[in-house]
Amino acid sequence: MTLTRLQFYTACKAFLDTGDFNPASDALFKRYSEGWSWKEHDLFPELGYLSRSVLLLGNLRDSRGYSASDYPAELLLEVEIQEDNASAEQSSEEVLTCKQYVVYSPTFQIPALYFNGVALTLAEIVRTSLFHSQALPTTVTNYAIDAPESSFAMLSQGDHPILGIPCWYLHPCHTAEMVEEIMKEAECDDPEQRWLKAWFTVLGNVVDFRTFSGDA
């Protein structure tokens, strides 16, 4: 099941609104729904996308010069709490900002997840908290992670379709089928209302959409 650009817009708006209506009812939903906002291109308002900025933990020892001390104290506090709960190797982990975008792919007519960080290399990205461990295949080059069963690389670099800035993106080619399966089971009357939620559920198998501050 694919979406037109207009349906994508409707689905995004519905997704954002759901968060407002019912903030506490669905803990899982809250995890990945936090912090997103709708952005539009200055000259072409019909070119819109979802955007948010999150903090990630990365096991980036020795590979980059920045460290947790570069971040404001109140952010660090949250991070430390998170680390206490979740990580046994606090000392080696660093905090980095990650911009995430949900952008419409006109080729595949479904949303695609784009993200970038402080110019992360692929080897660094797979060591951040953005991905569930074991979720990514092991074939990593400097510029792509191949998925053996697919004709497209699973994770590769590419320009943001609207902003034109370099990003990494998860290839959207197989998500449509999986979203459709979820939608079928959910038997909902208004598919656009739930489309993005189903999409996040599918991507949630690979991507950890939790944010530090939003997981209390």
Next chain:
Amino acid sequence: MATYSARPSPSAFSTPASTTLFRRLTWEGTVPLEIRVDSKELPANSDRGLECYYIQAPRVSYLPLLVPELKRFLMDVVFDEAAARVIKEEDWWFESEDGTLLKWHWPIGLIYDNHTILSSARTAPSSSHSMIPLRLILHLASPPTDKLLLSPSTEACKQAFMGQMKEADFIRWGNTKRMTGLRKAEQDGLWEGIKEHSFDEYWRVAAKITPTTTPTRSTSPPPAPSSTSLHSRPPSVDPNTGGGVPDRDGAYNVRSVPVRIYLPDGPILQDLVPPTLDDGK
């Protein structure tokens, strides 16, 4: 501004001469480039009188594919031995004279057109830009990784190119079976064709994935866009007979035409473009 994907269509058996001619003209298009090493980055003892390199580059090629030739020139003529030893071409990156970063994964023809149109829009219309080469500045270190894709190697360029080919395949046919159906050697042949600028090597394979242009129109009207037989008809028709039965690989059977519009200073526009208008033309 057309990329490879806007090129017309093939048939292994009977590509009309006009199609081959058009493909050949598209393929042979070149643009003049003047490439100069950033003077601040020239290693000590470089020969400063010669640090400019001129090339008539194929439109369908890519900047990383020029690097080996550039490197050879710089090593031979400009750098001394000490400098040549520490040169790392994987750190090289290009910008235009006015400071625009050049995307290495864009075809050179696209970079040229984009830049020429932008600068002609900024300056008086009387100045003629078409006659002068596009002036590029080559930087030897510290690529701005927040603005350019990483690792501008030939291999990364190939990966980006093949990804585009598969996307174009999906747009045309609704799946990537034609691309994935190619043997590895054939897929590599597509890229080798670009890399070596070999028309024959590229089109030997490209003809298998792009639509045929064998004219069947004179005896049979094209199917309506809503025709249900678009993808379900078995491949039982000899493409040479053309006897009024629409060719499964024919241009009228594509779902959409892969097109992107690169706006100077703007976003890239892409939408579904059906092969025919509503009236079937």
